[in-house]
Amino acid sequence: xxxxxxxxxxxxxxxxxxxxxxxxxxxxxxxxxxxxxxxxxxxxxxxxxxxxxxxxxxxxxxxxxxxxxxxxxxxxxxxxxxxxxxxxxxxxxxxxxxxxxxxxxxxxxxxxxxxxxxxxxxxxxxxxxxxxxxxxxxxxxxxxxxxxxxxxxxxxxxxxxxxxxxxxxxxxxxxxxxxxxxxxxxxxxxxxxxxxxxxxxxxxxxxxxxxxxxxxxxxxxxxxxxxxxxxxxxxxxxxxxxxxxxxxxxxxxxxxxxxxxxxxxxxxxxxxxxxxxxxxxxxxxxxxxxxxxxxxxxxxxxxxxxxxxxxxxxxxxxxxxxxxxxxxxxxxxxxxxxxxxxxxxxxxxxxxxxx
Numbered sequence: 447x448x449x450x451x452x453x454x455x456x457x458x459x460x461x462x463x464x465x466x467x468x469x470x471x472x473x474x475x476x477x478x479x480x481x482x483x484x485x486x487x488x489x490x491x492x493x494x495x496x497x498x499x500x501x502x503x504x505x506x507x508x509x510x511x512x513x514x515x516x517x518x519x520x521x522x523x524x525x526x527x528x529x530x531x532x533x534x535x536x537x538x539x540x541x542x543x544x545x546x547x548x549x550x551x552x553x554x555x556x557x558x559x560x561x562x563x564x565x566x567x568x569x570x571x572x573x574x575x576x577x578x579x580x581x582x583x584x585x586x587x588x589x590x591x592x593x594x595x596x597x598x599x600x601x602x603x604x605x606x607x608x609x610x611x612x613x614x615x616x617x618x619x620x621x622x623x624x625x626x627x628x629x630x631x632x633x634x635x636x637x638x639x640x641x642x643x644x645x646x647x648x649x650x651x652x653x654x655x656x657x658x659x660x661x662x663x664x665x666x667x668x669x670x671x672x673x674x675x676x677x678x679x680x681x682x683x684x685x686x687x688x689x690x691x692x693x694x695x696x697x698x699x700x701x702x703x704x705x706x707x708x709x710x711x712x713x714x715x716x717x718x719x720x721x722x723x724x725x726x727x728x729x730x731x732x733x734x735x736x737x738x739x740x741x742x743x744x745x746x747x748x749x750x751x752x753x754x755x756x757x758x759x760x761x762x763x764x765x766x767x768x769x770x771x772x773x774x775x776x777x778x779x780x781x782x783x784x785x786x787x788x789x790x791x792x793x794x795x796x797x798x799x800x801x
Contacts, residue, residue: 447549448692449666450492452534452582453557453684454505456573463529465570466504492534498643500535502564531572534582543647544640546632546655546662547800549586551689576685581671585696589663589798591790594631597663601629604703604774605747611703620703624673627699629792632662662800665792667696697793704772704791705763715789716740719771726769738762742773 458466486499510525537556538545550556558575565572591597598616605611606620606627616631636659644652669692674682677691719739723732738759741750751759766773772791790798 447538447551447586448553448556448583449538449545449549449586450534450536450582450584450668451553451557451580453532454579454581455531456577456579457528457530458573460529462570463504463506466531466568469568498536498539498640500540501533503532505530505532543644543650544636544655545586546636547588547658553583553687553689554684557684577683579681579683580674580687581682583669583674583692584666585669585692586664586666587696587792587794588632588800589665589790589792589796590661590800591663591798592661594633594661594663597790598629598631601774605705606702618703624670625695625699626668626670627703628664628666628668629703630664632664633659635664663792663798665700667699669695693794700791700793704774705767716743722769722771735762735765739766739771739773 488499488501489503490501492499492501506526506529507524508527508530509522511520511522513519514521536545537553537560538549540560541550541556542548554576557578561572561575561578595616598613598618601613601618604618606622609620609622612619612621614630616634618627618629620627636655641652641656644650644655671682673695678686720732720736723735723739726732727735738750738754739762741753747763765771790796792798
């Protein structure tokens with residue numbers, strides 16, 4: 447389901463620019479269905495993915511990359527341009543009030559409704575919604591996981607190739623230049639950021655999202671402008687949006703966290719891994735592979751890399767990846783405890799996914 451988006455309008459007229467510039471964006475708050483004060487606007491960047499506000503900016507400049515004749519190098523500078531609008535917000539929260547459940551994937555239709563809402567609020571005509579450029583798009587899925595705090599302990603060895611992975615008791619974050627991946631407990635996040643705000647709205651049903659957030663793992667993949675441009679070889683607009691492409695990126699990014707290729711059966715139970723290796727490799731090679739697997743599951747990649755020849759280390763990693771063997775969520779990670787989610791990877795086809 448689609449959550450936070452960042453969009454840019456086509457160029458607007460100077461007359462419309464002057465009109466919008468005279469409006470105090472921060473004071474706008476309006477519920478288009480209930481005629482109540484509900485939506486908060488800001489002209490500043492949002493604080494994070496949990497921010498409930500709608501960012502709306504008027505811009506008269508944009509970043510341009512060009513080859514400098516003076517230095518002979520490619521440089522990026524802020525250059526003047528015709529005026530345009532920039533907006534960033536959770537389209538899920540815009541329609542539902544929260545993003546725990548009741549999500550959707552029909553982004554162009556929902557965004558057209560948002561543009562119509564702005565036109566009514568600002569008393570003006572805006573560029574057609576299909577022509578707005580998308581520069582950020584967050585895709586999320588949720589999964590029902592019992593004892594979610596315990597499950598996060600099994601992710602101690604998760605890595606994303608060539609990226610830092612930040613770990614917290616009930617969250618994991620792998621930021622990057624083209625995408626960012628985030629796992630977190632929705633119950634903790636909802637109670638911290640959304641619940642108090644929603645309780646202040648008279649008649650708003652807070653019990654349903656609070657109940658639905660219980661034992662709910664939320665996985666978000668933030669797709670940035672650079673990655674979106676690769677999908678259409680240019681600016682990615684609303685009319686270019688195809689949910690299947692976005693979902694494919696989501697699955698690929700999640701599989702990278704677990705060091706797996708997509709569409710593979712996952713082997714990360716020690717007995718199953720051992721049986722699989724001895725069935726598909728010679729006894730000598732299987733013995734060496736299982737030894738590496740066990741060390742990776744118990745001590746992690748960084749520690750094992752120091753103790754093995756570089757060529758052997760990466761050769762074994764490639765075999766594990768090609769054969770769907772994951773050491774990041776293995777039942778060996780915590781001694782004398784059985785991992786109830788040893789076969790769980792939060793992809794679109796997971797049996798734990800909340801529809």
